[in-house]
Amino acid sequence: PGHHFLQIPGPSAVPERILAAIGKQTIDHRGPDFAEVGAAALAGMKEIFQTKSHVFIYPSSGTGAWEAALVNTLSPGDKILTYETGHFAMLWRKLAKRIGLDPEVIESDWRGGADPQRIEDRLRSDRNHEIKAVCVVHNETSTGSVTHIAEIRQAIDAVGHPALLMVDTISGLASLDFQFDEWGVDVCVAGSQKGLMLPPGLSFNAVSAKALEVNKYAGLQRSYWDWAEMIGPNESGFFPYTPATNLLYGLLEAIKMLQEEGLSNVFARHQRHGEAARLAVRAMGLEVLCAQQGSESGVLTAVLMPEGHSADAFRATALKEFNISLGNGLSKVADRVFRIGHLGDFNDLMLVGTLSGVEMALAKAGIPHEAGGVQAAMDYLVAT
Numbered sequence: 242p243g244h245h246f247l248q249i250p251g252p253s254a255v256p257e258r259i260l261a262a263i264g265k266q267t268i269d270h271r272g273p274d275f276a277e278v279g280a281a282a283l284a285g286m287k288e289i290f291q292t293k294s295h296v297f298i299y300p301s302s303g304t305g306a307w308e309a310a311l312v313n314t315l316s317p318g319d320k321i322l323t324y325e326t327g328h329f330a331m332l333w334r335k336l337a338k339r340i341g342l343d344p345e346v347i348e349s350d351w352r353g354g355a356d357p358q359r360i361e362d363r364l365r366s367d368r369n370h371e372i373k374a375v376c377v378v379h380n381e382t383s384t385g386s387v388t389h390i391a392e393i394r395q396a397i398d399a400v401g402h403p404a405l406l407m408v409d410t411i412s413g414l415a416s417l418d419f420q421f422d423e424w425g426v427d428v429c430v431a432g433s434q435k436g437l438m439l440p441p442g443l444s445f446n447a448v449s450a451k452a453l454e455v456n457k458y459a460g461l462q463r464s465y466w467d468w469a470e471m472i473g474p475n476e477s478g479f480f481p482y483t484p485a486t487n488l489l490y491g492l493l494e495a496i497k498m499l500q501e502e503g504l505s506n507v508f509a510r511h512q513r514h515g516e517a518a519r520l521a522v523r524a525m526g527l528e529v530l531c532a533q534q535g536s537e538s539g540v541l542t543a544v545l546m547p548e549g550h551s552a553d554a555f556r557a558t559a560l561k562e563f564n565i566s567l568g569n570g571l572s573k574v575a576d577r578v579f580r581i582g583h584l585g586d587f588n589d590l591m592l593v594g595t596l597s598g599v600e601m602a603l604a605k606a607g608i609p610h611e612a613g614g615v616q617a618a619m620d621y622l623v624a625t
């Protein structure tokens with residue numbers, strides 16, 4: 242009885258309003274009524290990305306938009322610079338290698354965002370401008386660390402390097418402030434199943450004028466992902482192939498919900514819940530994985546298990562005893578970390594319920610911890 246707590250850092254729980262919108266009858270995607278849906282979705286997403294430039298929408302998971310970002314702008318053998326903020330940064334790098342790029346990686350310890358100074362230093366030594374793109378993850382979902390994108394742009398500009406700035410904000414968009422134009426991003430990658438509160442199945446590229454120009458000469462093979470094929474039909478609200486019509490209905494409802502709340506309020510809500518979650522975790526005597534002050538995520542909190550205890554066994558206890566799904570540790574931190582998602586359609590009581598589930602499951606699983614974590618979060622929520 243009662244509802245399941247889906248507290249992984251995406252997919253996030255889908256609000257009833259969006260489910261109802263998705264449940265409407267599918268229409269002819271080449272007919273006159275569809276044009277309004279397509280045009281509104283494309284225009285609405287520009288607001289969410291905070292851009293006047295172009296947004297592309299794909300019927301795919303986020304990985305598709307990762308691939309689209311690269312194949313639309315780069316040529317076989319091109320060098321790109323990536324930064325090891327965590328699992329997803331490394332997966333994007335792996336994808337780049339598999340499609341014939343030459344990705345270099347700045348290694349790191351998974352405990353913070355990308356360091357702009359290290360990127361600046363590497364670009365400064367690239368005198369022949371062999372590096373064609375700098376690829377960073379805005380909100381690293383495997384660690385709960387944020388990269389400050391405006392600072393990465395400043396690092397690129399400080400050395401006058403022409404590389405494109407590509408940003409994965411799959412788990413950041415519509416939860417954390419993301420200013421595509423203001424921050425000088427060239428290509429952005431996003432997905433439907435996190436801050437946008439939709440089921441998985443839509444992905445996005447926001448694309449600068451510079452990246453659209455580069456697209457004309459980029460030599461990697463592409464067909465399904467080709468921006469050049471999309472941009473014409475998009476002008477009148479259409480797509481070159483069958484779009485995910487019902488997810489687009491849902492997207493329109495999501496955009497409406499975000500507009501009703503106001504984007505700045507959405508961002509503040511996530512920050513506040515992130516702060517409350519970290520206060521709770523620390524009061525429980527546990528360690529937050531992100532160790533870089535000012536880079537902690539408002540989307541999720543990754544928690545280090547005390548030595549000798551299995552995070553996965555703990556998560557299994559939480560699910561069995563309290564019907565709550567917590568995120569697992571990925572690759573390097575598998576079984577060492579669990580992740581608390583606090584994103585999307587979420588409020589104070591849902592956070593308190595979530596943290597209560599964590600605290601009770603710690604007790605049930607016999608994990609050493611302090612009492613009072615939930616109380617610390619409640620005190621903060623009451624006071625702010």
Ligand code: PLP
Pocket residue numbers: 251302303304305329378380381382383409410411412432441
């Ligand atoms: N990048 C980030 C930051 C993610 O969180 C995810 C998925 O969680 C991906 C990329 C991959 O997206 P998808 O699983 O939708 O293909």
